[in-house]
Amino acid sequence: MKENKAYKFRIYPDSLQQEMFSKTFGAARFVYNKMLEDKIAYYEETGKMLKNTPAQYKKECEFLKEVDSLALANAQLQLETAYRNFFRDKSIGFPKFKSKKNPRQSYTTNLVNGNIRISGKRIRLPKVGEVRIRLHRQIPNDHLIKSVTVSREPSGKYFVSILTEYEAPETIVSLDKENSIGLDYSSPSFYVDSNGYIASMPHFFREAEKKLAKEQRRLSHMVKGSRNYNKQRRKVALAHEKVRNQRNDWQHKESRRLASLYDFVFVEGINYKDMARGLHLAMATNDNAFGSFRTCLAYKLKEKGGKLIAIDKWYPSSKTCRHCGYIKSDLKLSDRVWVCPACGCIIDRDVNAAINIKNEGLKAIS
Numbered sequence: 312m313k314e315n316k317a318y319k320f321r322i323y324p325d326s327l328q329q330e331m332f333s334k335t336f337g338a339a340r341f342v343y344n345k346m347l348e349d350k351i352a353y354y355e356e357t358g359k360m361l362k363n364t365p366a367q368y369k370k371e372c373e374f375l376k377e378v379d380s381l382a383l384a385n386a387q388l389q390l391e392t393a394y395r396n397f398f399r400d401k402s403i404g405f406p407k408f409k410s411k412k413n414p415r416q417s418y419t420t421n422l423v424n425g426n427i428r429i430s431g432k433r434i435r436l437p438k439v440g441e442v443r444i445r446l447h448r449q450i451p452n453d454h455l456i457k458s459v460t461v462s463r464e465p466s467g468k469y470f471v472s473i474l475t476e477y478e479a480p481e482t483i484v485s486l487d488k489e490n491s492i493g494l495d496y497s498s499p500s501f502y503v504d505s506n507g508y509i510a511s512m513p514h515f516f517r518e519a520e521k522k523l524a525k526e527q528r529r530l531s532h533m534v535k536g537s538r539n540y541n542k543q544r545r546k547v548a549l550a551h552e553k554v555r556n557q558r559n560d561w562q563h564k565e566s567r568r569l570a571s572l573y574d575f576v577f578v579e580g581i582n583y584k585d586m587a588r589g590l591h592l593a594m595a596t597n598d599n600a601f602g603s604f605r606t607c608l609a610y611k612l613k614e615k616g617g618k619l620i621a622i623d624k625w626y627p628s629s630k631t632c633r634h635c636g637y638i639k640s641d642l643k644l645s646d647r648v649w650v651c652p653a654c655g656c657i658i659d660r661d662v663n664a665a666i667n668i669k670n671e672g673l674k675a676i677s
């Protein structure tokens with residue numbers, strides 16, 4: 312069974328290499344936009360899909376020849392996927408043009424005939440050469456590099472995201488239903504489990520989040536485009552990056568812990584995308600974080616043969632009594648403690664929900 316895994320590392324290009332990256336970002340964007348422009352014109356004339364390739368544009372645009380041609384091929388692939396989606400569902404509109412002003416710029420290239428190599432503290436990239444890389448973890452020898460995405464983040468830092476493919480052994484493990492747990496998303500902590508354990512983001516993360524909000528507020532009072540504004544914008548980008556990294560680190564640690572302890576993890580069947588689009592914007596970021604945490608956890612469980620299972624999203628896990636099954640339909644968000652009018656049991660609201668999620672999950676798998 313072939314599996315993919317992505318590795319992200321920071322790279323430190325020198326000024327010439329930065330220049331080549333800039334050129335390649337620009338060329339990939341140019342090809343994407345130019346091809347899209349022609350596709351739109353052709354569509355408006357004929358109602359059909361135009362098949363064009365980057366090679367057609369190389370004659371008139373000499374600079375396209377200077378950069379990694381695979382970056383252009385990937386821009387084409389990306390556009391074709393977006394364009395096919397448009398043909399499948401025209402209500403989504405044409406794909407968007409890529410903007411020079413996007414604070415994050417990137418391109419993707421592929422490994423062909425050993426053109427990409429990591430040796431020592433350097434990664435060799437086509438047309439760019441050997442770039443200094445910080446390998447904070449090793450890519451196993453049996454992983455084949457498929458593609459590399461080079462990005463310049465809003466903070467000005469450069470990264471490579473390396474996608475690998477490897478032969479994963481078919482894991483046949485017998486899963487133990489007893490070895491399972493239910494998680495209930497909970498705000499302002501992160502989740503509560505069916506044993507009553509409360510997982511919260513560490514304190515330093517909240518601090519970093521507060522600092523980010525402060526810097527963002529400061530930015531909103533500045534004159535757009537001014538020198539101070541640009542300086543502050545970089546500060547915000549750095550604070551943002553820090554928050555994201557801390558959140559990712561913690562989520563990885565926490566999901567690794569759960570995956571090592573349990574065979575089955577049950578969660579609520581909530582559509583987190585819908586929730587994030589909803590009115591509770593203040594909560595949205597955290598809900599998104601729980602969504603990405605679930606993805607991460609599902610991945611780690613799968614690696615060791617376990618399973619993440621989302622229960623039916625209509626199951627009223629919060630409103631049901633875990634003892635007698637009584638359903639309290641007028642339960643309010645502000646009711647933090649579950650007091651059952653039928654059997655009189657008193658239990659923390661989130662723990663009650665987590666236990667229900669676990670029981671419902673167990674029913675689903677048996």
Ligand SMILES: [Zn+2]
Pocket residue numbers: 632633634635636637651652653654655656
């Ligand atoms: Zn009850």
